[in-house]
Amino acid sequence: xxxxxxxxxxxxxxxxxxxxxxxxxxxxxxxxxxxxxxxxxxxxxxxxxxxxxxxxxxxxxxxxxxxxxxxxxxxxxxxxxxxxxxxxxxxxxxxxxxxxxxx
Numbered sequence: 343x344x345x346x347x348x349x350x351x352x353x354x355x356x357x358x359x360x361x362x363x364x365x366x367x368x369x370x371x372x373x374x375x376x377x378x379x380x381x382x383x384x385x386x387x388x389x390x391x392x393x394x395x396x397x398x399x400x401x402x403x404x405x406x407x408x409x410x411x412x413x414x415x416x417x418x419x420x421x422x423x424x425x426x427x428x429x430x431x432x433x434x435x436x437x438x439x440x441x442x443x444x445x
Contacts, residue, residue, distance in 0.1 A: 346398035346442040350428065351387040360389065363426050364397045364444050398442035405437040416443045 349360060357380045361368040372380050375389050383389070391397045401412065409432045413420035424432040427441045435441075 346396040346400050347391050349389050349391055349426065351383050351385055351389060352425065352428065353385045355383065355385075357381075357383055363422060364391050366391055366397055397445060399445050400440050401443050403435050403437055403439040403441065407435065407437070409435055412441070412443075418443060 349364065351360070357368040357371050357377070360366075361371050368380055371377070371389060371391070374391075374393055377383065401416070403412070409424055409429065410420040413423050420432065423429075423441065423443070429435060429441070
């Protein structure tokens with residue numbers, strides 16, 4: 343099962359972009375993760391997105407789903423859906439794969 347309360351920082355991410363995607367303010371992200379300087383996050387760093395509840399919904403990919411269809415269904419951009427779920431090739435999602443969709 344995918345943990346939809348954490349996010350692994352990728353190259354080029356900023357705290358404000360991550361916060362915007364997950365609907366969490368960047369100051370809250372900094373506080374929750376004890377980050378003193380919001381400009382100093384690094385690829386591979388795992389961030390908690392909330393103190394207690396999930397900020398996203400887990401979705402299990404069904405046979406025939408495409409990332410663009412999933413994005414359209416949930417009202418999110420498929421490019422961002424791919425990025426924030428670490429999907430390198432958006433044409434290769436697998437039935438049974440779990441992805442997080444901001445709630």
